[in-house]
Amino acid sequence: MMIFALVGSADTATYEMYPECVSDDSVLEQEFGERFNKFALLKARTSIKELSGGLTNRNFLIETPGDKYVARVSSNSSSFLSIDRGSEFVNTTIAGEGGVGAEVLDYIPGEGLLLISYISGKTYGAKDVAANLPRIATSLRNLHALKPFDHEFNMFNTQSNYLKIVKEQGFRVPDGYEDFAPMVAQIKKAFEVLFEGLVPCNNDLLPGNFIDDGKKIWLIDYEYSGNNDACFEIGNVWAEAFQPIEALEELVTAYYGAHRPDKVARAWLWALMAKYGWTLWASIQDSVSEIEFDFWEWGMSKYNLARSEFTSEYFKKALMAVTTK
Template identity: 55%
Template sequence: MAAPELLDRIPLLSGVPRSVEELPGGLTNHNYKVTTPSGAYVVRVWASDGTLLAIDRDAEHANSIAAARAGVGAPVHDYLPGLGVLVVGFLPGCHTFTEADLHDQANLPRVAEACRRLHAGPRFVRDFDMFEVQRRYLEIVRERGFRLPPRYLDFMPTVTQIRKCLAIRDEGTVPCNNDLLPGNILDDGERLWLIDYEYAGNNDPCFELGNIWSESALPPGHLEQLVTAYYGRRLRHKIARARLLGLMSKYGWTLWASIQDGANETIDFDFWSWGMEKYERAVAEFTDPGLTGLMEEAARAD
């Protein structure tokens, strides 16, 4: 439970009646719902400084404000980096998505609409490129002697090919959350909200869509529906692009798990098994004979 002395150092919450409830989820933060007479808030307390994982807390704060302005993120009430705290508004009456919600095809157009709202909003203060993030993660893993999955380096030449093929039809970046696992999507019954901007940055919109697909292990047909809903029409090269970036999502976040497994001693979670599940799905895609055709599809015009 959040220490009373910590809450007392947050001006908005100091010296007022309050109730505190720990919220589930969060692998790099501890999250608490704090209810006061003036309203309810979520206090995010850093579980680590996030340096190894390329989390920039100042950028997270700025990007959270931008997402709120876009009408898709929770309002931001306070930021106290000296305490490792970000305070955002609690969104009442919301259902937190699960994988089952994303497997329900009726929700995919709603998810696409929420992404479009975010992507049309103010630019974020930094960029996010999974090819570069994966490269930095790999340097950390090798320098520190963290565990590397079997054959991980064997796929690096294919990663280079994927990056080159995606550059052919590169259409620029938009502000993306980049971490839309189901728990970061909230449903108030009318619209969806997107939360948690630790990894937010300007990115290819197809990474956002491919990452959603990857995080919930959705069937390929669901990704096609999600991409089609996002663009308003079926675009084969965008669907292929999202699939390739979804593969890069699995490949890159595998190393996130390796770093957490080797460096994080404060959170009781099996990061290695979590990462290996992603890696095994990535290997299946890297070794699929259809990967070359997918790259060709992403590079050609419809």
């Protein structure tokens, strides 16, 4: 997961594909040079720059005399976060071959090393997402039309697994977190009424994971990718950009090509579940991550939004709406 907007002014800055670099060559060469030498394409490198924004891994822009590449070094905390690096590699490859994401150039299993192509473009901020919803809908449809991904992603299961981990490990949990379990059960039951199947999803499309090259919007970072309900993807995109409900309605209409109140409600409820689930992701990271970032505060912002939505008037209306076309 990468949270670009919190480590730079993503709404106003001009980036190429990834956010600004934060470290110099000499230190990085000493620390990572031996590992990068395992990639044949990087042996003739002329520079290494660390990219800001990675919260479950470290990402590097590496230049050679003839090209640019992005290398990813995974964090050891991935097992707590339900990240399957093998599935990530498979799904990133599918997205790259389908022209939706960056091309996978090399992968070293067991060492957390992934090498992908560099794509020149603008990294989005929240305002960019709001201004490009129809184009984003096109990119989502293109992703969702690819062949099935390696496994399924289900936020109900992920949230339950995260809760089990934080309890077993004694990590911090927000006050009153489990009070909303009955509402979660209501959402799950309502979704079963008009279930329409799964499609390959990124499942983590924060604004910084959209790259606009002027012709199309690329989708990057497939750590949490898997086959999922398309409305989870739509709702999560909307939620991570902190946009009003009108933006969700616009995105849903652009995606389905018609006004679909049932899909707006479904995407809204999935967005609520995403906030509720990612809250525990932050609790885990707050306890295990070596990256300097206030995970607890980030998670509490998610939780406070989820708590207000669980108790909102729209919650009950949304439950009814998802059961009626």
